[in-house]
Every structure is written in structure tokens, then in C-alpha cells.
Amino acid sequence: MINKLKFKNVILILSLGFILTACSQKSERAQEYNKPALYWYNKMLKDISTGFLEEADDTYTSLESEHRNSPLIPTALLILANAHIDNEEYQLANFYLDEYIKRFALSKNIDYVRYLKIKANFLGFSYSLREQQLIEDTIKEIEEYRNLFTDSKYMPLVDTMSARLYMAKASLDKEIADLYKRLDKPKAAKYYEEKVKESWVDAKEIEEVEVPLYRSLFEENLF
Incomplete structure (x- = not known):
């Protein structure tokens, strides 16, 4: 019991010291100005x-x-x-x-900066059902990138992200179509099924898994 109390006291002292140090650093930072x-x-x-x-x-x-x-x-x-x-x-x-x-x-390195922006959006996808517009916007950015920087050395990486995004989009559309089928809304289901058919992804290759495909696409470390 005594050892536990001593341990708690040590943790409390260390925490207090950390807080005081952080406050002191913030105070010093606030006083800094007019520096090179x-x-x-x-x-x-x-x-x-x-x-x-x-x-x-x-x-x-x-x-x-x-x-x-x-x-x-x-x-x-x-x-x-x-x-x-x-x-x-x-x-x-x-x-x-x-x-x-x-x-x-x-x-002169604006192609690198635009590539980084695409990469940040790509890696930022977590749950694509909440990121549908971001997928669309990033695909649009990729198409603009291809038009502006045809000879960029980052194009292979952009193409890889593009392929993953189109597959994620097709997977997402299939998930939405299946949802509308369960809700007995055939018109809405057919609309999203047509969107899957319009993509280059073969719908038969989209497998149902516990972790949705469109999430696993972004969880792999590509870079």
C-alpha cells in the first residue's frame, strides 16, 4: 500500500513538473518577437x-x-x-x-506540391462512406494533374493512387446499390449499379469482406 502511494506521489510530482515546464516554455515563447x-x-x-x-x-x-x-x-x-x-x-x-x-x-517544383496534395487526400481517407465527395474531388485533381504535368516524375505514383481511387469508388457505389436493394428502392439501386458498370472495374472482382475493400485500399503503405 505504501509503495503504491509513493508511486502515485512520484507520478503526481512528475506531471506537475511537466505542466510547469510547458507553461514556462509557452510564457517564454509569448515574449519572443522581432527575430531574424x-x-x-x-x-x-x-x-x-x-x-x-x-x-x-x-x-x-x-x-x-x-x-x-x-x-x-x-x-x-x-x-x-x-x-x-x-x-x-x-x-x-x-x-x-x-x-x-x-x-x-x-x-519550378509545383508538380511536387500538387502531388503532395493528392497524396494527403488519398492517405486521409478513413471511412469512404463519409468521404464520397472527397473521392470525387481527388479524382478530379488527378485528371487536372495529368493534363498539367504530363512529364512529371511523380506521375507513376499519381497513377497508382488513381487506380486505387477508381476501385474504391466502384466499391463504394456497389455498397450503396446493395444498401438500396435492402431498403427496397430498386430505382436508386439500379442508378448505382450503372455507375459501377461505367467504371473500368469489373464488378465481379469486388469481393465482400468484413473490412470494406474501399477502406483496405487506403490502409496499405504505398510510399
């Missing part, structure tokens, strides 16, 4: 390397606010986007990628 662009950039890299992505976001805000035209901004945006992709925070990744595309659309 390289200072904020290096601080952002340190935040990312130590796993403090939220702090890295705040540090980037300081960099962008104080040095909006710094040549470090494009690189910082890409580093943050990749960090959030690695951390499975795809919406935040897209925020930085959209900002890059808006501000540096004429960049």
Missing part, C-alpha cells in the same frame, strides 16, 4: 524534430508574420506539410499545401 527569419526557421525545425508540431505551427506563424517575403517561407511550408502528413494530420497538411499553391503557383 533564420531564427524562426531553425526554431521551427527544432520543434518538428522534437515532435512538437503545434509549436512548429506557432513558430511558422511568427516567421510568416515578421518576414512574409522571406525566401525561407516556401521551404518552411513544404516541411510543415510533410511533417503533418507523417503525423497523419492531413487537413493541416493541406492547409500548408494550399497556401504554397496560392502564393508560389509558378514555382
Whole structure:
């Protein structure tokens, strides 16, 4: 019993120390301003390397606010986007990628940035029944990518994601058709069955599994 109390006290002390340290760091951060662009950039890299992505976001805000035209901004945006992709925070990744595309659309590596945006959307799919519009939008982005960057070295990866997306879309349409059949709505079921037929995916190859095919497509590690 005494050992358990000692253990709980140690945990309490450590937790309190962690909270006080975090508050102290936030207080120090709040007092920082008017620093060179390289200072904020290096601080952002340190935040990312130590796993403090939220702090890295705040540090980037300081960099962008104080040095909006710094040549470090494009690189910082890409580093943050990749960090959030690695951390499975795809919406935040897209925020930085959209900002890059808006501000540096004429960049020589814009094909890489557009590829990253497609990749972030692709990896962000969890339950496709809730992501139907995102599938449609990403397929549209892929078609635009093919038109704009025909010679891009990222095209094979984009093509792989495209194939997976079309199969996911066909699987989703089949799931919806089956649902309408169970609800005794033949017109709606036929509409989605026709959508499956219009795709290049053979409906006979879509197997029913406990984990839906359209989910397993995105859970495999392709990159």
C-alpha cells in the first residue's frame, strides 16, 4: 500500500513538473518577437524534430508574420506539410499545401506540391462512406494533374493512387446499390449499379469482406 502511494506521489510530482515546464516554455515563447527569419526557421525545425508540431505551427506563424517575403517561407511550408502528413494530420497538411499553391503557383517544383496534395487526400481517407465527395474531388485533381504535368516524375505514383481511387469508388457505389436493394428502392439501386458498370472495374472482382475493400485500399503503405 505504501509503495503504491509513493508511486502515485512520484507520478503526481512528475506531471506537475511537466505542466510547469510547458507553461514556462509557452510564457517564454509569448515574449519572443522581432527575430531574424533564420531564427524562426531553425526554431521551427527544432520543434518538428522534437515532435512538437503545434509549436512548429506557432513558430511558422511568427516567421510568416515578421518576414512574409522571406525566401525561407516556401521551404518552411513544404516541411510543415510533410511533417503533418507523417503525423497523419492531413487537413493541416493541406492547409500548408494550399497556401504554397496560392502564393508560389509558378514555382519550378509545383508538380511536387500538387502531388503532395493528392497524396494527403488519398492517405486521409478513413471511412469512404463519409468521404464520397472527397473521392470525387481527388479524382478530379488527378485528371487536372495529368493534363498539367504530363512529364512529371511523380506521375507513376499519381497513377497508382488513381487506380486505387477508381476501385474504391466502384466499391463504394456497389455498397450503396446493395444498401438500396435492402431498403427496397430498386430505382436508386439500379442508378448505382450503372455507375459501377461505367467504371473500368469489373464488378465481379469486388469481393465482400468484413473490412470494406474501399477502406483496405487506403490502409496499405504505398510510399
